[in-house]
Amino acid sequence: MTTVRKNYGAAILEAFEYLLSRYPEVFVIGQGLWSPWYVGNSMTNLDKKFGTHRVIDAPVSEAAATGAAVGAALAGMKSIVVHPRMDFMLYAMDAIVNQAAKWSSMVGGQAAPGVTIRGIINRGGEQGAQHSQALHAWFAHIPGLRVVMPATVVDARDLLIASVLSGDPVLYIDDRWLYDLEEDLSPIKEVALSEVEPQTLKAGGDVTLVASSYSTKLALDAAEVLERQGIAAEVIDLRVINPYRSRCIAESVRRTGRLLVVDGGWAPCGMAGEVIASVVEQVEPRMLKRAPSRVTLPFASAPTSTVLERAYYPTADLVVQKTKDLLR
Amino acid sequence: MISRSLGRLSDSTQFHEPLDVAGQDRIVLTQQLEMMLRIRYAERFLANGRRDGIVGGPVHLGIGQEAVATGVAAVLRKSDRIFGGHRSHSHVLSMGGSVYRLFAEVLARRSGMSRGMGGSMHLWDKPNGFYGAVPIVAGTVSLAVGAGLAAKLQGVQDIGVAYLGDGAMEEGVVHEALNLARMLNAPVLFVVENNLFASHMHISLRQPSDSMVRFAVANDIEHSVVDGNDVVKTHQAADALVQRIRAGHGPGFLEAVTFRWFGHVDWREDIDVGVYRSADEVSEWRKRDPIARLYKGLCSAGWFDETTMAQLEEKISQEVQKAWDLALRDESPSIEAMSDYVYGARAA
Numbered sequence: 144m145t146t147v148r149k150n151y152g153a154a155i156l157e158a159f160e161y162l163l164s165r166y167p168e169v170f171v172i173g174q175g176l177w178s179p180w181y182v183g184n185s186m187t188n189l190d191k192k193f194g195t196h197r198v199i200d201a202p203v204s205e206a207a208a209t210g211a212a213v214g215a216a217l218a219g220m221k222s223i224v225v226h227p228r229m230d231f232m233l234y235a236m237d238a239i240v241n242q243a244a245k246w247s248s249m250v251g252g253q254a255a256p257g258v259t260i261r262g263i264i265n266r267g268g269e270q271g272a273q274h275s276q277a278l279h280a281w282f283a284h285i286p287g288l289r290v291v292m293p294a295t296v297v298d299a300r301d302l303l304i305a306s307v308l309s310g311d312p313v314l315y316i317d318d319r320w321l322y323d324l325e326e327d328l329s330p331i332k333e334v335a336l337s338e339v340e341p342q343t344l345k346a347g348g349d350v351t352l353v354a355s356s357y358s359t360k361l362a363l364d365a366a367e368v369l370e371r372q373g374i375a376a377e378v379i380d381l382r383v384i385n386p387y388r389s390r391c392i393a394e395s396v397r398r399t400g401r402l403l404v405v406d407g408g409w410a411p412c413g414m415a416g417e418v419i420a421s422v423v424e425q426v427e428p429r430m431l432k433r434a435p436s437r438v439t440l441p442f443a444s445a446p447t448s449t450v451l452e453r454a455y456y457p458t459a460d461l462v463v464q465k466t467k468d469l470l471r
Numbered sequence: 472m473i474s475r476s477l478g479r480l481s482d483s484t485q486f487h488e489p490l491d492v493a494g495q496d497r498i499v500l501t502q503q504l505e506m507m508l509r510i511r512y513a514e515r516f517l518a519n520g521r522r523d524g525i526v527g528g529p530v531h532l533g534i535g536q537e538a539v540a541t542g543v544a545a546v547l548r549k550s551d552r553i554f555g556g557h558r559s560h561s562h563v564l565s566m567g568g569s570v571y572r573l574f575a576e577v578l579a580r581r582s583g584m585s586r587g588m589g590g591s592m593h594l595w596d597k598p599n600g601f602y603g604a605v606p607i608v609a610g611t612v613s614l615a616v617g618a619g620l621a622a623k624l625q626g627v628q629d630i631g632v633a634y635l636g637d638g639a640m641e642e643g644v645v646h647e648a649l650n651l652a653r654m655l656n657a658p659v660l661f662v663v664e665n666n667l668f669a670s671h672m673h674i675s676l677r678q679p680s681d682s683m684v685r686f687a688v689a690n691d692i693e694h695s696v697v698d699g700n701d702v703v704k705t706h707q708a709a710d711a712l713v714q715r716i717r718a719g720h721g722p723g724f725l726e727a728v729t730f731r732w733f734g735h736v737d738w739r740e741d742i743d744v745g746v747y748r749s750a751d752e753v754s755e756w757r758k759r760d761p762i763a764r765l766y767k768g769l770c771s772a773g774w775f776d777e778t779t780m781a782q783l784e785e786k787i788s789q790e791v792q793k794a795w796d797l798a799l800r801d802e803s804p805s806i807e808a809m810s811d812y813v814y815g816a817r818a819a
Binding site: 168170196197199201202204206207208209210211212213214215216217218219220222237238241242246247248249250251252253254255257286287289310311337 | 586624
């Protein structure tokens with residue numbers, strides 16, 4: 144099978160091109176879509192290829208643009224909304240949480256808005272507290288939403304397509320720090336989002352590392368370092384955090400007896416806590432060699448200073464160190 | 472600076488006279504009278520059912536406001552995309568929605584419009600063009616813009632319709648939605664039922680002007696303002712706006728001034744809890760009754776009399792009673808329904 148080497152951003156672009164060319168009911172709305180500025184290389188020239196009527200650069204109105212995408216989905220479109228920074232998406236919470244997520248339940252399953260809301264995590268570079276947030280855990284709390292956090296290049300592409308074709312409201316979260324990640328890509332595969340499970344990216348018997356999105360990259364980088372030191376870490380990428388499926392994680396921890404969760408959000412009521420809770424609910428205490436542990440952001444808003452940013456964001460070194468703590 | 476106020480339209484002592492029906496279609500008017508009676512009788516059942524503890528959840532009644540939905544629905548198609556809010560019984564019935572299935576829904580029975588999962592505040596009747604009503608104030612306004620935009624992308628002449636109130640006009644997203652609709656040239660009709668109250672608060676305590684079309688002016692949207700208790704004028708104004716919208720000229724905005732006889736929620740008049748809502752004021756507004764005014768207008772034209780009215784009232788009364796009795800016998804949704812509908816059925 145022929146493969147093409149692509150980075151994460153280009154893979155997202157390929158997904159958009161595939162969707163817009165194959166599915167006439169797909170349209171995209173959001174801010175910055177006619178500018179290369181906001182979304183990296185992930186949407187370059189889509190407006191020119193598919194027309195500004197299908198790739199709509201919206202007024203500065205996150206709430207209405209998202210609501211409009213939900214309404215269009217209820218009217219048979221496969222809508223995509225783009226929020227170049229997740230922080231601004233908070234203006235659209237009603238459309239996402241009250242409307243899109245609950246619509247099917249409220250109307251007895253007779254209609255569901257097939258809308259994909261792309262929220263981009265875009266941090267670092269001294270952008271500070273309101274331009275840096277990773278709020279995925281909030282949305283994993285909401286029944287009716289699907290939340291997708293691709294960590295690999297192939298998932299960035301194929302899970303975007305799966306999101307748009309799923310028929311449900313989906314929050315698709317990509318992280319700008321992954322855009323340069325490269326992989327050899329096979330041709331596009333349409334997959335059913337409802338069947339996507341967490342994936343073991345690296346097998347190992349000493350410890351289980353669980354992560355999603357950019358944190359998966361940290362876990363993989365850490366696992367490589369650990370491997371050179373004779374420690375076999377198993378890395379599981381969550382891929383879809385809502386609905387969260389814990390079965391394979393519990394299975395892995397039963398084998399390794401040790402769990403470290405790496406998450407790009409804060410610890411309290413966060414995704415890492417959910418993963419740990421799901422494991423201790425399923426795995427007998429006697430099978431746990433150590434208490435599970437997590438790597439998250441410090442419980443503080445993102446700083447601006449580069450010096451402080453270095454201390455704020457978890458690194459692969461930190462994951463290595465925390466993993467070794469579990470093995471001591 | 473644009474200075475606007477509703478003037479006579481919000482004066483409760485005005486517009487008590489019978490409607491002028493000269494030159495109107497007798498059959499259409501008779502159907503509208505019938506529809507308004509149906510809506511009123513249905514809501515009376517819900518009011519009493521709530522009072523007597525048969526209806527378990529809140530009901531937001533629009534008795535006194537029947538002419539707005541009835542006049543607007545006269546120019547809508549079942550392929551249009553209509554959205555409402557917390558006070559939407561009239562919106563769904565005016566499109567031909569079944570009284571029985573509305574009752575079943577309000578009573579939370581599985582035979583209801585939303586399969587008993589929504590109640591009064593979450594209504595769905597897409598086969599009749601009613602895409603949904605939900606109770607977050609202004610929550611569906613931008614959805615209607617999107618549904619209208621979808622019609623444009625799909626190359627059909629259907630339109631989105633957003634019913635909202637004067638209270639919803641105070642939500643920020645409405646102003647985003649108006650601007651977005653105008654900039655995208657979206658085929659959508661905004662119908663503002665200005666009943667001068669948001670919950671207990673009179674509009675004079677909430678906004679510097681009682682005129683809602685000033686926001687259409689601000690967004691360069693074609694607009695009309697009418698006595699919303701005059702079904703003829705409401706129908707005509709909606710017709711002119713909707714023709715323009717269907718022809719591809721972008722959104723329209725209809726402000727229909729009206730008044731609800733009952734309080735914000737349930738069967739009481741809420742004289743005691745309302746700010747600027749006196750018994751005298753409610754009593755004056757009852758004289759602007761949209762049903763009585765149409766009936767008297769029809770009588771003046773010689774098209775209707777006491778006997779035909781009594782026959783019509785009896786017919787609708789029986790129809791509604793039958794629907795109520797039927798709905799009361801229906802079952803609740805299954806316990807499994809809670810989980811079954813979390814994600815959509817057409818999920819890949």
